[in-house]
Amino acid sequence: MISLDANSSPTPEELPPEIDGLRMTKQRREVFSVVLAERDHPTANDVFSRSQKRMPTISLATVYNCLEALVSHGLVRQVNFEREPSRYCPNLSDHCHFQDQKTGTIHDVVFKEGVNLADFLELPQGTEVSHLEISLKGRIGSN
Amino acid sequence: MISLDANSSPTPEELPPEIDGLRMTKQRREVFSVVLAERDHPTANDVFSRSQKRMPTISLATVYNCLEALVSHGLVRQVNFEREPSRYCPNLSDHCHFQDQKTGTIHDVVFKEGVNLADFLELPQGTEVSHLEISLKGRIGSN
DNA sequence: TCTTCGAATTAGAATAATTCCAATTATTGC
DNA sequence: GCAATAATTGGAATTATTCTAATTCGAAGA
Numbered sequence: 001m002i003s004l005d006a007n008s009s010p011t012p013e014e015l016p017p018e019i020d021g022l023r024m025t026k027q028r029r030e031v032f033s034v035v036l037a038e039r040d041h042p043t044a045n046d047v048f049s050r051s052q053k054r055m056p057t058i059s060l061a062t063v064y065n066c067l068e069a070l071v072s073h074g075l076v077r078q079v080n081f082e083r084e085p086s087r088y089c090p091n092l093s094d095h096c097h098f099q100d101q102k103t104g105t106i107h108d109v110v111f112k113e114g115v116n117l118a119d120f121l122e123l124p125q126g127t128e129v130s131h132l133e134i135s136l137k138g139r140i141g142s143n
Numbered sequence: 144m145i146s147l148d149a150n151s152s153p154t155p156e157e158l159p160p161e162i163d164g165l166r167m168t169k170q171r172r173e174v175f176s177v178v179l180a181e182r183d184h185p186t187a188n189d190v191f192s193r194s195q196k197r198m199p200t201i202s203l204a205t206v207y208n209c210l211e212a213l214v215s216h217g218l219v220r221q222v223n224f225e226r227e228p229s230r231y232c233p234n235l236s237d238h239c240h241f242q243d244q245k246t247g248t249i250h251d252v253v254f255k256e257g258v259n260l261a262d263f264l265e266l267p268q269g270t271e272v273s274h275l276e277i278s279l280k281g282r283i284g285s286n
Numbered sequence: 287t288c289t290t291c292g293a294a295t296t297a298g299a300a301t302a303a304t305t306c307c308a309a310t311t312a313t314t315g316c
Numbered sequence: 317g318c319a320a321t322a323a324t325t326g327g328a329a330t331t332a333t334t335c336t337a338a339t340t341c342g343a344a345g346a
Contacts (some may be wrong), residue, residue: 025312025323044303059325064304066323080225082276083333085303098270107267115263117277122253126284127241133225134260135276141269168294168341187332202296207333209294226304228332 009036012054022073030055031066032090035076041087041097041106079106081135096134109136152179155197165216173198174209175233178219184230184240184249222249224278239277252279 012029024032034050035042042050048063067088070076079087079097089097091108098107111117118129155172167175177193178185185193191206210231213219222230222240232240234251241250254260261272 023313023322027324057325061305061326062324069323078225080223082221082223083229086226096264098266098272101273109267110265112263112265117263120255120258120260120263121239121279122255123241123279124250124252124283127281128283129241129279129281130244131280133276133278136264136266136272137274138270138272140267140271166293166342170295200296202298204297204334205295212294226332 009033019075020073022069022075025066027051027055027058027062028066028069030058031063032070032075035067035070035088036090039090041079041089043085043087045085047088079135080133081106081137096136098136098138100140101137102139152176162218163216165212165218168209170194170198170201170205171209171212173201174206175213175218178210178213178231179233182233184222184232186228186230188228190231222278223276224249224280239279241279241281243283244280245282 010033012026012033015024015029015032017024022028030051031047034047038050044060044063044067047067048058048060051058051063067076067078071078071088074092075090077089077092079089081087081097081099087106089108093110095108095110098109099105100107117132117134123129153176155169155176158167158172158175160167165171173194174190177190181193187203187206187210190210191201191203194201194206210219210221214221214231217235218233220232220235222232224230224240224242230249232251236253238251238253241252242248243250260275260277266272
């Protein structure tokens with residue numbers, strides 16, 4: 001399991017050659033380490049420019065490919081706010097997102113103890129939920 | 144208040160010249176009546192082609208303008224699923240959306256009695272939520 | 287009714303995020 | 317080391333949406 005300790009995220013070199021059956025190429029390690037390093041919900045473009053610092057030859061298409069690989073292997077979550085560009089989040093625990101309308105900053109929001117959303121919805125009988133996204137927008141305190 | 148009775152949605156002509164301070168032009172009435180008529184969460188393009196049947200001269204830009212006017216006046220809700228084109232929903236009651244992955248169909252899902260989402264989230268102190276969107280995806284029954 | 291003026295509509299161009307494509311390069315299994 | 321497979325690359329293509337500038341509409345006042 002990859003450490004989520006905010007104070008010491010892995011460098012690309014520290015990432016193993018394979019995670020959960022996903023081959024970690026040089027580029028995927030770079031992209032993953034960027035997403036793990038600054039947990040500020042970067043867009044693909046953000047990831048691209050941060051990756052370029054260490055790996056100037058990486059292409060935007062590759063960043064998209066790597067993010068897609070990481071997302072589909074469940075190592076990274078894709079976060080959408082309305083029609084804004086997708087953002088990427090390495091926090092795999094059950095949570096949702098709140099966007100501060102003043103600053104655009106996105107905060108992770110966790111559910112209270114033992115809450116299971118599906119318990120609160122009148123879902124059609126026999127529904128199997130495979131994907132759930134909750135997005136909040138608003139202001140914080142005196143902002 | 145506009146009737147939400149599924150069996151008889153208003154024709155454009157039946158809509159008043161103003162709703163909630165929003166001037167209802169010919170095009171806005173057309174677009175609104177289309178959204179009210181077939182409550183299947185159409186995209187802007189869907190609305191455009193349906194509107195064209197009665198009003199062949201309407202433009203796509205106008206459809207976008209009208210939808211935006213209706214949304215910002217709270218007469219219609221804009222519904223987003225990940226990076227798919229926005230959809231439009233005339234159901235103003237508190238609800239969220241479930242997309243059947245097999246068919247793409249979107250179903251309205253209501254909350255169980257007395258449920259208030261914010262009660263179940265560890266929101267940062269002083270948070271004021273102005274916008275909330277819950278999107279589910281999955282399969283239904285034997286599908 | 288006629289005129290005026292701001293708002294709405296229109297067609298088409300522009301934008302921007304993302305995906306696709308075809309060619310090259312890297313990696314794995316033999 | 318070699319063939320087969322997968323990943324990367326740059327650039328073109330796609331697509332939903334927004335923008336722009338010109339035209340038209342419609343309400344309100346003269």
